[in-house]
């Protein structure tokens with residue numbers, strides 16, 4: 001069974017409480033929260049005050065994906081807002097090891113995201129310090145984009161790297177995940193499926209979450 005993480009970016013922002021209730025009542029274990037700064041990615045989403053409110057409405061593990069520059073300046077504010085895990089981008093962190101330690105010292109699970117152009121081997125010396133790795137399967141910044149097929153190979157490579165070293169690191173995939181392609185990602189080695197539009201634009205979101213969750217290796 002996979003871990004499903006609905007991405008709130010695709011929710012109806014006028015009805016966030018209802019959207020959280022729907023996720024609470026579903027089989028999803030995580031809620032994925034996309035924070036964008038308009039600098040690292042060409043879009044702005046939501047930030048700390050929204051996450052503080054969502055935290056009160058959700059019973060799920062809050063997985064906060066920081067698509068921002070200098071994430072280290074805001075990590076403790078996101079902890080206060082209720083984050084359970086923080087994902088920072090490999091591409092913006094000159095002191096990645098230090099930044100990961102900072103997240104862990106604050107009592108959160110630490111994760112690194114890599115963009116479609118960043119090879120898996122860049123994670124070689126940080127992998128053992130992570131709770132999960134987020135492989136971006138679209139270019140970050142927008143929901144509703146098409147899955148980049150090459151990502152499957154990256155998931156396979158990372159799975160091999162984790163298994164060969166007998167590490168306990170989860171692989172999360174994010175972007176263009178659908179009920180149709182989810183099983184192939186899980187076969188390749190993914191553990192956590194982030195899904196925005198597939199869930200929130202679905203006629204029956206809870207049933208869609210159930211179908212994603214049923215994907216297993």
Ligand SMILES: O=C(CO)[C@@H](O)[C@H](O)COP(=O)(O)O
Pocket residue numbers: 007009010032034065138139140141142143144145174175176177194195196197198
């Ligand atoms: O981080 C991002 C986009 O930058 C994702 O989390 C999207 O929110 C996924 O949306 P869908 O592709 O599933 O609609």
